[in-house]
Amino acid sequence: ATHQLLTNIFEFISIVILSNDKYREITGALITERDLQILERCNRDTIPALESIVGSDILGLRLSLDDESVERELRAAGDIWSEHILENAKAYIMTFLYIFITVIGGYPIASSIAKGANLPADSGVFYIVRLFDALIYFYLPQINILFIRFFQGRPLRHRMVGRTVVIGDVPWVAQCAEAFLSKIFACSYSIAGLNVHSANPSDHLVHRMTHRVVRGALLICGRPDGRLSALTAMESAVSLSINQASSIQSIGSSCETVTIGHNPFKLPLSTRGIFLKKFRPLFLCEYLVGECEDGMDVLNMSSVRRSIVLDDSSSPANSQAFIARYQMQGAEENPIGKNRRGGLAKEQSSAALLGMYKTLENETVKKVEHDQHFLDASGRFPLRRVLETAIQEKKWSDNARRLFEALDTDRDARIGLDDFVDGLSKLNSARTKEELTSIFHQFDKNSGSISFDQFYRLMTMNRLEVEAILQPSIRDSQGLIQVRPSNECFFGEGLVERSQDNQGEQSWALGATKSQNFAQELYESRIASLQRFVSMTVMFHQMGSRVERFFSKISLGLLGYRIDRTHSIMRIATTASPISGADVRDRQRAIHYMRKIHHSVQVIENAWLQFKASEKSAPN
Secondary structure (H helix, E strand, O other): OOHHHHEEEEEEEHHHOOOHHHHHHHHHHOOOOHHHHHHHHHHHHHHHHHHHHHHHOOOOEEEOOOOOOHHHHHHHHHHHHHHHHHHHHHHHHHHHHHHHHHHHHHHHHHHHHHOOOOOOOOHHHHHHHHHHHHHHHHHHHHHHHHHHHHHHHOOOOOOOOOEEEEOOOOHHHHHHHHHHHHHHOOOOOOOHOEEEEOOOOOOOHHHHHHHHHOOOOEEOOOOOOOOOOHHHHHHHHHHHHOOOOOOOEEOOOOOOEEEEEEEOOOOOOOEEEEEEEOOOOOOOOOHHHHHHOOOOOOOOOOOOHHHHHOOOOOOOOOOHHHHHHHHHHHHHHHHHOOOOOOOEOOOOOHHHHHHHHHHHHHHHHHHHHHHOOOOOOOOEEEEHHHHHHHHHHHHHHHHHHHHHHHHOOOOOEEEEEEHHHHHHOOOOOOOHHHHHHHHHHOOOOOEEOHHHHHHHHHHHHHHHHHHHHOOOEEEOOOEEEOOOOOOEEOHHHHHHHHHHHHHHHOOOEEEEEEHOOOHHHHHHHHHHHHHHHHHHHHHHHHHOOOHHHHHHHOOOOOOOOOOOOOOOOOOOOOOOOOOHHHHHHHHHHHHHHHHHHHHHHHHHHHHHHHHHHHHOOOOO
C-alpha cells in the first residue's frame, strides 16, 4: 500500500511540474507526459496482474484459476520449501516413535529380524546384529530424513540442518520480503526455524552470499523483465549472479534456486522458474523484436503495419481489430512475436535479447550511413532526403496558399474564426466544429485571426500533433489534476508515426525505442517490482502457514502459534531518540520566541516605511 501510494504521489508531483513550463525549467525534469501516460496505464493494468498472483479479486472473492496459474505455482513452491523446513520435525517424531516402540517392546528391527530367522541369542553373530541396532539408533534421524525426502521426491543430498533463505532482488523488495518472512517465522519452534538474508543480485549478492552457499540453501531471486531494452543488461547481471551461486556444488548438489519474473525463460541452473503474466501492452522494443524475428525488416514499414499505425484516411477499425486480436489471443500469445522456428520471440534469454537489440541498433546505423552525401560534416542531413523534403514542402506551400486565399473572404490576408471553421467544414474535414475552434485558438494568440504563416504551420501538423492539441485538460470537471493513461494498442504506436513523418524510414526504430527507456525503468521500479514482491509474500505466506498448521494438527492445538505475532512486546516500533524531551521542549520555545521577534521587527519596519512614504507625499 505504501509503495502504491508513493507511485501516485510521484505521478501527481510529475504532472504538476509538467503542467507549468517554469516548474519544468527550474526542476530540469526529464520525465515527459508520455512517460506518465505509460506509467498510469501499467499502474491500472497491474490490478488484474495482482489478482492473478493472489488468486482473489479486489472484493476478496476467490478466482477460478487453472492448475497452471501463477498463484498455484507460488503456493506449490511454498509447499516444497515448507517440507524442507518441517523435515527435521517430522524426522524427530519418527525417531521418537521408533525408540518408544522398540525399547518398550524389546524388539529393535535388526534383532527382530534375527529372531525371526531363528538365530541363537547366545551366538556371536547376534552381537553383530545388536551392533546394527545401535547404529540404527545413532543414525536414526538422518535415516528418517532420507526416507522423507525419498518419498516426497526432494533432493537427497541436501544438508540435514536448519535451512537458510537468501532473497535477491532490488533493495526495497529484498528487504521488505526479508522482514515479512522473518516476521512469519518469529514464533516458530527452533526445530522448524530458518535464517533469512537479503541482497541485491545486480550488486553485492555474489560478494556477500556466494561463499555461504551450501547444499540445501534456499535462494529466491526476482528477475527484471529483460524483454525491455532498458532492462536487458540488468537481467543479464541478475542471471549471471544466479548462475554463479547455483554452480557452486558439493557432492553433486547445490543450493535450490527459485526465480520470479516476467521473462518466461528458465535459467538452466535454477530449480524452478515462476513466470508472471503480462497484462500491459507491448513496449515498442518488444514489438520490433517480435517482427524482426519473423524475418521482416523493422526499418521498412510493411503495408500491414501502416494500416495499423499510420493510416489517416480510415477510421481506427484496423487498430481496433489489432486490439481485439491481441486481447483474444492474450498478450503472451501475440502472433507478431513468433520466430521462424515457430516459438515465441519472448522465450529468449537476456543475453539473446541483448544481442537482438544490438543488431537492431547496428542495422539502423548502417541504414542511416547508406546515403554517403551529406550537407555538413556531422552526417545528420542527407542531401537526397533534404532535396525531397524541399520539393514536397514547395508543393504543399502552393496548395496551402490557394486554400488560405479561398478562406480569406474579406481579402485582408488574415482568416477569422468563422471563416476558418466554416471553410474547413465545407471541405469535409474529419474534425468537428468544436475541435476546429480549439485548434484555431492555439494559434490566434487572442487576436481573433491568424496569418498565413500561422495557417501554414497549422495545416502542416501531423495527426499526432493535432491529437496532442485536442487532448483534454489534465484537470477534470472538479479542477483536480489527473494523469490520463495511454490508450495505444502498444506503447509507441504514435511515436512510430511521429518519427516516420519527421525522419522518414531511416532511424525511427532506434530513436523511438530509446525514447521509452525512462518509461521502462519507471515500469520496473514502480510496477514490476511490486508484482514480484507480492509474489514472494504469497509464496512465503504459504510456507509459513503450512508450518504453523503442522504443529497445530500434530499436537491437537496445544503447540499451535500465530504467524502474525512476534516475541516483541513493545507497542510502538520506534528507535530510541538520542535527544531528551526537555531539549526538544526548550528548542520549541526558542523557535516560538524567535518567530515573535521577527514578526515584531517586520511590523515596525512596515510602519516606518509607511510613515516615510506619508511624509514624502504630504504637502510642504
